[in-house]
Amino acid sequence: MGLGPDIVEMLARARADLRMGVPIVVLAEVSVLAVAVEAMTPERLAALRALGAPLELALTGWRAETMKARVYDGDVARIAVPEAAALGWLQSLADPADDLATPMKGPLQSLRDGDAAAHRVAIQLCKAARLLPAALCAPVPEGLKFAVSHSLTAIPLALAEPLMAQSSLLHPVVQARLPVEASEAGRLHVFRPEDGGEEHYAFEIGRPDRSQPVLARLHSACFTGDVMGSLKCDCGPQLRGALAQMGAEGAGVLLYMNQEGRGIGLANKMRAYALQDQGFDTVDANHRLGFEDDERDFRLGSDILKSMGFASVRLLTNNPAKVAMMEASGISVTERVPLKVGENRFNRDYLATKAAKSGHLL
Numbered sequence: 573m574g575l576g577p578d579i580v581e582m583l584a585r586a587r588a589d590l591r592m593g594v595p596i597v598v599l600a601e602v603s604v605l606a607v608a609v610e611a612m613t614p615e616r617l618a619a620l621r622a623l624g625a626p627l628e629l630a631l632t633g634w635r636a637e638t639m640k641a642r643v644y645d646g647d648v649a650r651i652a653v654p655e656a657a658a659l660g661w662l663q664s665l666a667d668p669a670d671d672l673a674t675p676m677k678g679p680l681q682s683l684r685d686g687d688a689a690a691h692r693v694a695i696q697l698c699k700a701a702r703l704l705p706a707a708l709c710a711p712v713p714e715g716l717k718f719a720v721s722h723s724l725t726a727i728p729l730a731l732a733e734p735l736m737a738q739s740s741l742l743h744p745v746v747q748a749r750l751p752v753e754a755s756e757a758g759r760l761h762v763f764r765p766e767d768g769g770e771e772h773y774a775f776e777i778g779r780p781d782r783s784q785p786v787l788a789r790l791h792s793a794c795f796t797g798d799v800m801g802s803l804k805c806d807c808g809p810q811l812r813g814a815l816a817q818m819g820a821e822g823a824g825v826l827l828y829m830n831q832e833g834r835g836i837g838l839a840n841k842m843r844a845y846a847l848q849d850q851g852f853d854t855v856d857a858n859h860r861l862g863f864e865d866d867e868r869d870f871r872l873g874s875d876i877l878k879s880m881g882f883a884s885v886r887l888l889t890n891n892p893a894k895v896a897m898m899e900a901s902g903i904s905v906t907e908r909v910p911l912k913v914g915e916n917r918f919n920r921d922y923l924a925t926k927a928a929k930s931g932h933l934l
């Protein structure tokens with residue numbers, strides 16, 4: 573590796589840029605300048621306009637369908653941005669907060685010609701930056717020259733595309749003894765991804781025999797449930813229930829994955845909660861925001877288990893997708909151990925929706 577950043581490091585920079593509202597350039601046959609709508613300022617919009625190129629708003633298929641716009645590029649739509657459009661118009665297309673109050677944002681003209689691959693990468697990077705998946709884009713001739721002259725991060729499309737579908741490699745950083753209420757024989761292991769993303773944790777209880785299936789839980793971060801004691805989900809009781817069972821058996825491993833809000837981040841999860849207060853269920857709220865119903869990468873969990881020396885698990889979950897993904901990524905699931913705790917009048921509909929729409933077992 574040379575002194576400069578490689579493509580994985582460039583992608584980490586691009587995510588940071590997007591969060592700051594700084595444009596990036598995706599280098600392709602027609603290179604595309606992209607800026608996250610959520611982080612864009614009026615000054616940046618004015619600077620983009622001054623380029624004189626036609627502006628396009630890249631949205632996911634889910635969000636575009638919600639807005640009744642045509643989707644010509646599979647999972648991505650490119651909406652023509654009228655010359656007089658203000659930042660508020662772009663924001664209202666990106667963010668569904670006021671959809672019900674102002675349902676008519678169109679007519680929206682979806683673009684059909686040309687390639688949407690660069691726009692797709694821009695949207696994926698917005699998601700990875702935990703922003704709303706919406707990018708304002710403009711074609712730029714001589715993309716690399718343009719990027720260099722404006723000190724912008726330039727991402728070659730052909731190098732970025734294959735990485736978007738891969739999980740990052742994780743490396744163990746440190747582990748230390750951590751006695752907890754559920755067990756005095758706890759150890760916390762910290763894992764750091766190579767791509768500059770979130771760290772994930774493994775909490776090991778006792779000294780589980782690596783040659784036997786270990787009692788395991790693949791838990792996704794839920795600040796509201798795990799920390800605040802939210803009654804809107806079952807995460808807190810599941811977390812404590814799993815630890816208690818491992819403590820009682822004297823062995824187990826709880827993977828704590830920092831994939832808040834099924835991988836959309838806390839800010840977007842709160843947007844989803846605001847939509848749920850308007851009457852949408854947990855799945856429809858994700859779609860209306862432009863996300864898949866579940867954006868998590870469960871492979872990271874099996875990678876951690878493998879690196880700790882585990883090959884098979886008794887998995888504490890009600891989610892068959894977790895079982896399937898473990899198996900597909902090389903960890904054998906000898907038993908699914910149900911984890912049904914914490915139902916209350918606030919989360920009853922949420923749990924019923926997960927059973928009806930996401931395949932969770934009741």
Ligand SMILES: Nc1nc2c(ncn2[C@@H]2O[C@H](COP(=O)(O)OP(=O)(O)OP(=O)(O)O)[C@@H](O)[C@H]2O)c(=O)[nH]1
Pocket residue numbers: 790791792793794795804805807810831832833834835836841844845854858888889890891894932
């Ligand atoms: N987007 C979104 N995420 C939510 C909502 N409610 C809870 N979550 C997140 O959903 C995830 C739940 O994670 P888990 O409990 O590990 O997974 P699960 O798919 O429910 O499966 P099991 O609990 O193993 O049965 C956490 O990341 C929560 O932050 C919601 O309404 N919208």
Ligand SMILES: [Zn+2]
Pocket residue numbers: 794796797798805806807808
């Ligand atoms: Zn939760």
